[in-house]
Amino acid sequence: MDFSLSDLQQMMQDSVSKFIQKDYDFETRQSLVNSDLGYSEDNWKLFSDLGWLGLPINAEYGGIGGNLIDTIFLQEELGKGLVVEPIFSTLMLGANLVQKHGSSEQKTTMLEDVISGKLKLALAHAEGPAAFDITQISTTARKEGDKYILNGHKSVVIGGASADKILICARTSGKVGDENGISIFIINPDQQGTSTRAYTTNDGMRAADIKFNQVILDATSLLGEADTAFNAVDQVLHEAIVALSAEAIGIMGVLIDKTAEYLRTRQQFGNAIGRFQVLQHRMADMFMETEQAKSMLYFAAIEMAENKTNAKRAAKMLKVKIGSATRFVGQQAVQLHGGMGVSDELDIGHYFKRLTSINTLLGSKDYHLNELIKIPAIRQ
Amino acid sequence: MDVNFTTADLTFQKEVRNFFQNEYPMDIREKQEKGIYLKKDDHIRFQKALYDKGWAGINWPVEYGGTGWSATQKYIFFSESGEAKAPRIVPFGLSMVAPVIFSYGNDEQKQRFLPDILASNIWWCQGYSEPNSGSDLASLKTKAIKDGDDYIISGTKTWTTLGQYADWIFCLVRTDDSGRKQEGISFILIDMKTPGVSITPIITIDGTHEVNEVHFDAVRIPAKNLIGEEGKGWTYAKVLLTHERTGIARVGESRARLNALKELLDNPSNDVHNLSQNTIFMTRLLEVEIELKALEYTELRVLSAISTGKAPGPKSSILKIRGTEIIQTLDELFLEIGGIHSLPYLPDQYCDASDFEAIGPSFAAKTTATYYNNRKVSIYGGTNEIQKNIIAKQVLGL
Numbered sequence: 107m108d109f110s111l112s113d114l115q116q117m118m119q120d121s122v123s124k125f126i127q128k129d130y131d132f133e134t135r136q137s138l139v140n141s142d143l144g145y146s147e148d149n150w151k152l153f154s155d156l157g158w159l160g161l162p163i164n165a166e167y168g169g170i171g172g173n174l175i176d177t178i179f180l181q182e183e184l185g186k187g188l189v190v191e192p193i194f195s196t197l198m199l200g201a202n203l204v205q206k207h208g209s210s211e212q213k214t215t216m217l218e219d220v221i222s223g224k225l226k227l228a229l230a231h232a233e234g235p236a237a238f239d240i241t242q243i244s245t246t247a248r249k250e251g252d253k254y255i256l257n258g259h260k261s262v263v264i265g266g267a268s269a270d271k272i273l274i275c276a277r278t279s280g281k282v283g284d285e286n287g288i289s290i291f292i293i294n295p296d297q298q299g300t301s302t303r304a305y306t307t308n309d310g311m312r313a314a315d316i317k318f319n320q321v322i323l324d325a326t327s328l329l330g331e332a333d334t335a336f337n338a339v340d341q342v343l344h345e346a347i348v349a350l351s352a353e354a355i356g357i358m359g360v361l362i363d364k365t366a367e368y369l370r371t372r373q374q375f376g377n378a379i380g381r382f383q384v385l386q387h388r389m390a391d392m393f394m395e396t397e398q399a400k401s402m403l404y405f406a407a408i409e410m411a412e413n414k415t416n417a418k419r420a421a422k423m424l425k426v427k428i429g430s431a432t433r434f435v436g437q438q439a440v441q442l443h444g445g446m447g448v449s450d451e452l453d454i455g456h457y458f459k460r461l462t463s464i465n466t467l468l469g470s471k472d473y474h475l476n477e478l479i480k481i482p483a484i485r486q
Numbered sequence: 487m488d489v490n491f492t493t494a495d496l497t498f499q500k501e502v503r504n505f506f507q508n509e510y511p512m513d514i515r516e517k518q519e520k521g522i523y524l525k526k527d528d529h530i531r532f533q534k535a536l537y538d539k540g541w542a543g544i545n546w547p548v549e550y551g552g553t554g555w556s557a558t559q560k561y562i563f564f565s566e567s568g569e570a571k572a573p574r575i576v577p578f579g580l581s582m583v584a585p586v587i588f589s590y591g592n593d594e595q596k597q598r599f600l601p602d603i604l605a606s607n608i609w610w611c612q613g614y615s616e617p618n619s620g621s622d623l624a625s626l627k628t629k630a631i632k633d634g635d636d637y638i639i640s641g642t643k644t645w646t647t648l649g650q651y652a653d654w655i656f657c658l659v660r661t662d663d664s665g666r667k668q669e670g671i672s673f674i675l676i677d678m679k680t681p682g683v684s685i686t687p688i689i690t691i692d693g694t695h696e697v698n699e700v701h702f703d704a705v706r707i708p709a710k711n712l713i714g715e716e717g718k719g720w721t722y723a724k725v726l727l728t729h730e731r732t733g734i735a736r737v738g739e740s741r742a743r744l745n746a747l748k749e750l751l752d753n754p755s756n757d758v759h760n761l762s763q764n765t766i767f768m769t770r771l772l773e774v775e776i777e778l779k780a781l782e783y784t785e786l787r788v789l790s791a792i793s794t795g796k797a798p799g800p801k802s803s804i805l806k807i808r809g810t811e812i813i814q815t816l817d818e819l820f821l822e823i824g825g826i827h828s829l830p831y832l833p834d835q836y837c838d839a840s841d842f843e844a845i846g847p848s849f850a851a852k853t854t855a856t857y858y859n860n861r862k863v864s865i866y867g868g869t870n871e872i873q874k875n876i877i878a879k880q881v882l883g884l
Contacts, residue, residue, distance in 0.1 A: 107488065107489055107490070107491065107495075107558050107561075107786060107789065107790055107793070108487065108488045108790055108793075108794075109487055109786070109787050109790040109791075110487075110790070110794060111487070112487070115487075175487050362882070366882040366883060366884065369882075369884055370883060370884065380878075380882075380884035381884070383875070383878075385884075386874065386875065386878035386879075386882075386884045387871070387874045387875075387878065389878055389882050389884060390873075390874035390875075390877040390878050390881075390882070391874070393804075393877055393881060393882060394804050394807065394808060394877070397784055397801065397804055398777065398780040398781065398784060398804070398808065399780070401780040401781070401782075401783035401784040401786075401787060402776065402779065402780040402783065404487065404489075404783050404787070405779055405780070405782075405783045407487075408487065408488075408489055423775075423776045423779060426772070426773070426776055427776050427777075427780060475769055475772060475773075476765075478772050479765060479768045479769065479772060
């Protein structure tokens with residue numbers, strides 16, 4: 107039993123932490139949020155040079171070959187800086203799915219381009235009623251001869267506006283609810299019949315709604331084999347819960363440090379407000395929530411990385427814990443900062459906003475609790 | 487990052503599991519299974535079985551007959567013990583007074599006291615709290631006045647758990663009230679048979695006699711019963727408190743109770759209220775399961791830090807707070823599944839092993855008593871509010 111970091115994990119943590127301290131303060135981040143692109147291409151190149159983009163990609167495709175546990179240390183540090191570059195969508199969703207479901211040729215060409223920073227990816231899985239469970243999607247790709255005709259509407263595709271290629275989850279056979287019959291198509295955003303509406307999300311990130319109207323795709327657009335993508339996508343989404351939760355842990359750590367510092371310095375009634383027990387206990391609760399969420403992160407990361415029997419259940423349990431922890435810690439960090447907590451000028455509110463998104467992304471706490479209730483009690 | 491046990495750890499785990507399944511008296515095991523309260527003799531026989539196995543001194547150094555176990559081995563022991571519903575070790579001798587004696591006592595004291603503690607020949611109790619000194623323990627007033635080679639002790643200690651069985655009591659007493667209140671406190675050992683010591687029971691809301699008041703009316707004890715230096719008792723007690731918190735989270739025991747709850751739900755004859763179809767109840771059950779799993783990993787993280795030579799630190803306050811919150815939530819869930827059958831007050835059913843016709847399912851009568859009794863867990867050992875003060879001060883710098 108050992109929770110100390112491996113050399114790779116330590117290196118990754120140091121590398122990201124150094125970058126954020128040196129080149130990614132809050133003002134810089136905000137100027138990127140407010141820029142046309144919404145992030146920095148120079149940073150993206152730098153991330154490639156620093157090796158971050160190769161972290162979760164297998165060595166045979168030129169990556170570092172880190173596992174899911176390794177990625178949580180990258181994600182946690184990125185969270186601390188509220189980094190807006192599309193690492194989550196490109197690596198944790200897109201590249202991970204290519205790696206799990208692509209043909210060997212697709213893996214070779216696409217993953218190499220991801221590592222070198224040439225290819226940004228997005229995964230278009232979600233639709234209004236199907237935020238997490240892709241068996242519920244209604245986007246279809248009908249086979250006609252050796253072509254597929256794609257119709258449908260994907261909502262809130264994270265990183266969807268900046269992605270060079272988008273992976274679309276579509277139904278090629280079966281009916282709503284079936285695991286069989288799900289396929290993934292690789293499309294260019296400017297593909298004929300595709301319309302993209304890009305926007306900023308509440309947390310300063312970028313996303314897009316993408317509509318497909320009779321988009322004609324040839325068979326080479328298919329990622330891997332047809333009809334069989336469910337398991338790969340489901341696995342990727344559960345792994346992405348772990349990665350996203352790690353980001354939340356980084357954010358909550360920052361909020362605790364910053365709020366404690368504020369309580370030590372802010373004077374009211376002739377005292378630092380941190381002298382007041384009601385605030386001390388609130389902060390102790392925030393600290394405990396964060397530590398418990400971090401423990402849950404380690405549990406789920408290890409279960410998923412080792413492919414244990416109850417691994418997906420562990421990921422869902424993590425999302426529930428992250429849901430309650432992010433709500434509590436985010437809201438209380440704002441509350442304890444008083445009026446400053448709700449001012450746009452201060453970073454606290456922006457960390458809070460990202461936590462709010464994280465609870466909603468990949469299925470909220472309530473969603474996963476409900477899913478867990480459906481799974482019969484499994485003896486531990 | 488790795489939570490897997492080594493081959494040696496796994497072998498150890500098997501040995502521990504086997505002990506709790508086969509190697510301690512079967513009648514005690516049966517009582518534990520049925521949820522019947524143990525008597526004094528049961529506790530002693532269980533602890534003597536541990537002693538015979540060489541496992542009594544879990545946190546003791548090998549030179550005093552301790553196990554010398556690693557943090558991982560201690561974790562395995564407590565985890566298996568909890569899951570097997572084994573009795574908890576009565577902590578006052580083996581895990582509370584002994585570490586103070588082997589850390590701060592002189593050679594004569596070590597030879598005199600440690601062997602009998604290890605073999606559970608002597609029953610110890612704790613004299614810390616007083617009627618007017620609870621959370622503010624350092625305000626304690628029980629006086630020890632030096633008189634030649636003796637101390638004269640006067641005052642009252644309270645919430646003395648199982649003091650009715652005790653042969654000896656270890657006390658924090660005031661030897662000086664001129665300076666800072668923490669600095670005038672000394673750590674002293676008192677034979678309960680000394681003239682002037684008297685004990686009165688306190689009955690708790692579950693109807694049981696577990697705690698007591700202990701009165702000292704000019705009790706004359708030899709000065710050689712003082713441990714370490716006069717005025718250092720507060721320091722010793724504090725060191726003891728953070729010395730070893732393995733097992734304080736009681737994860738293994740809570741996991742066993744969670745599984746017991748699930749088993750009750752699985753059996754339709756128990757689940758008379760259809761709670762398994764009640765989303766609100768099932769949500770609460772799931773949330774406590776998640777919290778418990780997180781706590782298991784928090785404990786593993788603390789242990790991992792200890793095994794790499796770091797102090798567990800004030801973060802272990804989380805183990806106490808969340809561990810007790812989980813215990814109390816499980817109590818509520820049991821109360822819920824007990825339903826109306828948790829209402830009758832039937833102490834005979836869990837105070838005595840004799841045949842007793844249950845009203846409703848056999849587990850139901852005890853649910854309320856356990857719920858009441860466990861209100862103590864967030865109060866004793868430093869209330870959960872005091873634990874939060876510790877986190878705020880020592881972790882967050884407030």
